[in-house]
Structure formats: C-alpha cells, structure tokens
Amino acid sequence: MKRQGAPLALGQTIEYTVVDVDAHGTERVRLSHEHADEYDVDWYRDQCIRAAVGVLSPAGYHESAIKNSPREGSTPSIQSYE
Structure with a gap:
C-alpha cells in the first residue's frame, strides 16, 4: 500500500482478496480498492x-x-x- 501511495496507519485493517494462493508476494492477493476480477x-x-x-x-x-x-x-x- 505504501508503494501505491496509499496512507497506512499502525493497526489499520487492510481488506484484500486472495486471487492465487500459490503465487508469491503481490501476485497472491489484490487489495479491496484494486477490484479483483477473479479469486481463488x-x-x-x-x-x-x-x-x-x-x-x-x-x-x-x-x-x-x-x-x-x-x-x-x-x-x-x-x-x-x-
């Protein structure tokens, strides 16, 4: 989120969708504001x-x-x- 310039606070809840459990890093999930078209x-x-x-x-x-x-x-x- 920091890399995308989104504000990030200590203890903040981050919503995401798992799109590929076998992938690594940023390919594994999509943040809620990224609107994943598919999921795992x-x-x-x-x-x-x-x-x-x-x-x-x-x-x-x-x-x-x-x-x-x-x-x-x-x-x-x-x-x-x-």
Whole structure:
C-alpha cells in the first residue's frame, strides 16, 4: 500500500482478496480498492469448510460430512441424511 501511495496507519485493517494462493508476494492477493476480477475459489472453499467444522463439530459434524453434503442445485436423496 505504501508503494501505491496509499496512507497506512499502525493497526489499520487492510481488506484484500486472495486471487492465487500459490503465487508469491503481490501476485497472491489484490487489495479491496484494486477490484479483483477473479479469486481463488479453492482457497475460499477450504476456508468456508474450516469455519463450518469449527462451528458444527460440537454438534457431531465432521469435515468429511461437510465436504460431502449436497451441493446447491442438487436434489439429495433421503439416504444422504442417514
């Protein structure tokens, strides 16, 4: 941000989008004001699964059950809930 001339204060929150988790440095993320056209779908999916596991694991749900849950737009069978 400093290189772009944007003001930067100690403790400031910086918003960004992960565009390529395998890239390095400035190629890995885009700052919110840079308006990323694409993002790393796999990275965000993994983050959502981690969050869901953290919330749902006390209720007995495990990562494998969350990953294998029916997808939006699909019609789950009754067996998928057993």
